[in-house]
Amino acid sequence: MKDFLGRLRGDGWVSVAKFAGTAVVAAVALAVSAVQLVKLAGQVHIDDALRWTLPVTLDVGGVVATVVWAKGGGSAQKWGKGIAIMLLLESVVGNVISHLLDAGIIQMTGKRGTLLIICVSAIYPLNLSAMVHLIVSSSDRVKKAVPKHAKQPEPRRTEAIRESVKPAVKPEPAPTALERKPIETAKPKNLVELTTAGSKREQGRAWFMEQVFVHDRNPDEITASEVDAQIETNAYAKKHIQAWRAEAFAAIKATPTAVAGN
Structure with a gap:
């Protein structure tokens, strides 16, 4: 009134x-x-x-x-x-x-x-x-x-993020002067295997981001104990999981949202 x-x-x-x-x-x-x-x-x-x-x-x-x-x-x-x-x-x-x-x-x-x-x-x-x-x-x-040919919807946000997140490449050791044979590497199964040469923190972050952007999981639903189980540590991921969550949410927010209807 x-x-x-x-x-x-x-x-x-x-x-x-x-x-x-x-x-x-x-x-x-x-x-x-x-x-x-x-x-x-x-x-x-x-x-x-x-x-x-x-x-x-x-x-x-x-x-x-x-x-x-x-x-x-x-x-x-x-x-x-x-x-x-x-x-x-x-x-x-x-x-x-x-x-x-x-x-x-x-x-x-x-x-x-x-x-x-x-x-x-x-x-x-x-x-x-x-x-x-x-x-x-x-x-x-x-x-x-009403247009006869409606504009096709753009890819979903998770698909766009999935394309933008490229797995890290496992570095190959440089051949020595005595050994020039090519080094054969097995095809990696997930992002954790791609970063085995890195630190535990890098391995944990890679597995966390894979769950979010490849498997479409909510960052808040991924627990530190899950990460520890994957990288074979004990209460290590608890120190870094909040930073990983913040990084994941920032990447999601920065990605253009899909058109209405998705």
Whole structure:
């Protein structure tokens, strides 16, 4: 409530006055127009139970067409403009004729009465066709707004990280002057084997990062005891696991996130 009152003290009252004033004017205009159009429907002998349909067809249809005219695009906007103007003119002419009949200035006799009955009777099918065209053109615009070939989603974050994390290469000992035979090495099974020449800390870090970026594990779920079991130490990983977790989270945060839908 305080926020609402605060907005009113500033420029908020302008918006309130604008929308409230428009609503009042629209309600009054629709009410007066509806009364006269209902009378006109009675003059052309439309059934009592259906006389209200004439103001609905003209005024409500005109409001819908005006909204499409203002917010639509392409053919929908053109149809909305044309239908809005057409229904506005029909409503204005209908109100004028109804007032003239009430005042006794014109009479429902002879050719004039026949022509009026024909014109009012034609309003319903003509406006129905126009509104159907408006709906179809609006639906086509919505379909065209959706691209036929949607952009393929980018690789998942873990896949991007997996590509960026390359296993360390086990250094090969340099051949001596007396021994020039090539050294054959077995294919490593995991990151720990790739760093056996390094320290226990390097081995532990390599296994930890492998679990995060290759096996998609949460850094917080990996315990120090697991690392110790892999690098064959006792309570050694406890000293470094927090630093490894921070490093892993920083790498995850720095990697671009995947598009929505993954």
